[in-house]
Amino acid sequence: MLRLHYNLEKLSMGLVGAIIVAASIGGLVEIAPLFTIDETVAVPDDLRPHTPLELAGREIYIREGCYACHSQMVRSLADEIDRYGPYSLAGESAYDHPMLWGSKRTGPDLARLGGKYSDLWHVEHLVDPRSVVPASIMPAYPWLARPLDTGLLHDKLATLARLGVPYDEAMIAAAKTDALAQSRPDSDGAEAVTVRYGGKVAVRAFDGDPETLTEMDAVVAYLQSLGTLTEAPYRVLAEDRP
């Protein structure tokens, strides 16, 4: 044999070079495909970004660690489609920073949750899961009834816009008022929310009380939006395949 290893070991610079080559192959294989991510992940035409209220709900979802028990990704397996609906596409979470796909399922997957339950059910379930699902092991989140802090929403939208989420100037400027208006269907700003984010956005008093904007409003608005941001997965499922 060439005794390559034997000789390389004695040549320290040679060894350093060989280690760099070997390690960079691993790095290259993982990193290089990301250079073309914009072309390989097709962002659906009808994908809308989260409204400020939903975005606030998403932050709370992350803060409370809901992702530790709930995935948001229907895997491309027949049984999953049967139970949850169309499998998740990468493009669906193109505007999510960070994405919340997850793989740990202590509770069910939530990717297709929007519209499955009523707002009232979500409120009762979050305040006391056992009141509606007696055998549930999900923790209770009664403190979500406190007022929502909207102070950072403007900056959050601006930051996401820099990351490529299509929030325009008007959306960023109105972040705070839109968050409030989405939970007050009878208020002046309510229509502006649907004009900015599309007619399918739910504008309701999510926690049942239009007077105060609470964290509950935000979380429920977010949960009701899951799987409703684009129709693309349904189109892909209906496609004719070979």
Next chain:
Amino acid sequence: MSGTDTREVDPVTGHDTTGHNWNGIKELNTPFPKLVIWILALAFLYSVVAWILLPAWPTGRDYTRGLLGLDQGTEAVTGFREIAAERQGWLDRFEAPDIAALQADTGLMRQAMPAARRLFDDNCAACHGTSGQGGPGFPVLADGYWLWSGDPAEIALTIRHGINANEESRIAEMPAFNWMSAAERAELAGYVATLPKGDADSDSPAAAIFSENCAACHGDGGTGGLGVGAPSLTDVSVLYGQDAATVLQTLTHGRHGVMPAWAGRLSEAEINLLALYVADLAETKGEVAK
């Protein structure tokens, strides 16, 4: 380093030494175990085969598809369609317009009930309870008292479009009577609370307020059955609660219960199947869920 003459073999293990010498201590140059080398070589070989057969290398905007042409999404959808096709044999019979007639087909019903129970557990049990026993704000389905109707076709309509969920839903609105004086509301609440007992005073002022304001939806004397989603207030079945305190809440704030719409999420046949299952729940008082 050249030639075999400089090799120095360790007498105990028979391996070469590296030739380094630290105060008489030498390092062995133990070769890598052959088995590991072979496994490594096989693994490399396998990866080359996999590159050829399966989707593997990115090529800018595309990727190499592999000779087998496999695609996980297509496989999943095909598998899903196979599952659906297996059920089609009996499930598509539930697309029939006259679903009530299917109830008589005991063989078919027995075959379909396990699937119906699974659908109910996945989609309905969170609100209506695993055996249809309901809860505050979520009606009991296993008792034979209906907000709308126990006819399977009507139940299917409720499941398909929901109640107060979207533009196509059934509408059920219990208005808020906060324009009434607090005293009137309290009196009325007391009256409504006694209705199920059957000894309500029909000549009382509260009874008069009731006929004037409530009977249009809840029926004369609160017997319900007008098909507007307003429950009978004279039977033992309750939605939110019929004690005076809860009725007062209902009167002050109104009620607007939401039952989600399932068209789109469930197929037409699945909705019909569930309607028959719900009818069965009511008939057997929840026994079929056990």
